[in-house]
Amino acid sequence: MGTRNKHYLWLTALALVGLLWLLTCGKNEQKAVTVSVGGQEVNQVIQQRGLTAQDVYAAVKTYIPTGKHDEYIMFASGGHSGQVLVIGVPSMRLLKVIGVFTPEPWQGWGFSKETREVLAGGNPPGKTLTWGDVHHPGLSETGGDYDGQFLFVNDKANSRVAVIDLRDFETKQIVKNPISLSDHGGTFVTPNTEYVIEGGQYAMPLNGQYASLDQYKEKYRGMITFWKFDRKKGRLVPGQSFALELPPYWQDLSDAGKQVSEGWVFLNSFNTEMATGGVESGNPPFEAGASQRDMDYLHVINLRKAEQLFKAGKTKKINGFNVLPLDVLIKEGVLYFVPEPKSPHGIDVTPDGNYLVVSGKLDPHVTIYNFTKIKQAIEKGQFKEHDPYGVPIIDFDTAMEAQVEVGLGPLHTQFDPNGYAYTSLFLESAVARWTLGGQWTSKHGKEPWTLVDKVSVHYNIGHLAVAEGDNVHPDGKYLVALNKWSIDRFANVGPLLPQNFQLVDIASKDQPMKLLYDMPIGIGEPHYAQIIKADKIKAWEVYPEIGWDPSTQSKHPKAVQAGGEKIVRRGKTVEVFMTAVRSHYTPEHVEVKKGDRVIWHITNIERARDATHGFALPYYNFNLSIEPGETQTIEFVADRAGVYPFYCTEFCSALHLEMAGYFLVKP
Ligand code: CUK
Ligand code: CUA
16 A cells, blocks of 8 residues: 555544544543444554545445435336336445336235236237336426336337336336337436337337338338326326337437427437348348448427327327327428437436437437527428438537537436536446536536546446436436446356446536445346435335225225135135234135135235235245235136145244145145
């Protein structure tokens, strides 16, 4: 260790001494203090562990003492696990994994009748899907800021959208997009969550029929879907939702306009070459074929106008879903293009709504478009040319406000309250901090549109998330880099490595960004995350009343109170009304005949926080998690005679092992 470092170490140690003195001694008692805990001096620990001043700073910034809570909650995509990860920030402690597209036994997700029905809502006709590829969690917003009520996520693999209610952190609805098998530009919400946006990705015939790749330009199409959200019911309403038919470019990320651009939606694209691949037949592979042109198209969509046209009946039905045809979009002035350079990826609207930041994966710049200029060009009908389908194209130089050279492989951008933008640099494994122009310039007195700082991350960052960093009022303070590779960051766990979420300190507007913490993610491939102030979430501690059905957020018709338990036989159907409380089920014996249909409701009649009971039934493949107040149902045919001990899977009390019973099936 160099003298300089030693010097810092001493300064930090002194600061710690001061801090501990303040904490332990109060204001008036002037006792002599040695900074020691349990007989060991803090300095010694620092020295023994070989920590630098920076390490100590990072530790002190992120450590949350036992019993204390994080300031922020991060909702991260669980990638192809199909789930959502809930993480405390700045501690980076995993708080929960929410079952969404994939059955999850600990939560009983996809085992009870109620949760199976939610999962089945996302099945295409005739198929049962048991996984999803979660890309973009989108929190519900009011006035362009997160309101803590709902979370939406998309499944890129099958074009589905799920709704999670943040009163109990459970998935309430999954909808299957009827006209597509692949999405990406979702989920993002309009500033008051009137619509949840699901943009498509890989073009295909929207009616789901076969068409050969020779007919790509005529028969294949892209799409963007606007799912109407009924906040009171907490559900997407398919009948009030509609899609736009788009040219068969591969649409990518999207974002909703806000403030000045509210009512507009932006969507970028790649493969405007309309390459169809086929490397095995001597064609250029997609990666080359889709990157030939210098420019792709930013799609500028007038959502208000599209909504009017939908309400005026200008849609046609494809697979029973409302779709505004491409020719209508062009004729009525719903869709415009602006060229975007070099395989664009992210599109992010600045907090004031006036600038659109687009990254080019193969361009070291971010390009900033000015919405007001785009709107003026549209109003004046200033179009340089049209694409092969007739969509008007606004001139690049007319729409462009600035370009900032940020580094290699820029992907996604978020914002803080100090007038900075943060862009992830995939190829460079770094985060770039740069100054926003416009109304933001005045706040920091620096030149607008310039790079000011960079921090290395490890490695190959995809998205980044700043606390409330895509809101009208960003919070800043922390940034999480969602890194795709971790290589040497953690103990070797074999060839499949965890990914790495890295926490970065961005609190000071004058100091450089500082890396604080590494969190290995051993599930899925997380793409995007959003970070919300923890106090905005008003989750229940227990369900509001005994006999609650979370799938409807109301009283379950088959719930019973203590004393109301019964077994009712009707012909070959046996219906069980059971309660669970520490430490027994009532009844403890359930006997049926082979071939009976069994409908079995279990109500947890506890009111104590955390008094969850499980319910495992062997052979028949059930596990439930029944939280305090909850009622859950299993339904099956007792198709094999025998004796099946059932038991509680949550260690709920000292006599938890005794919380069991026998299910007997008579031959
Ligand atoms: S995408 Cu993964 S790094 Cu699906 Cu938002 Cu850009
Ligand atoms: Cu109930 Cu263990």
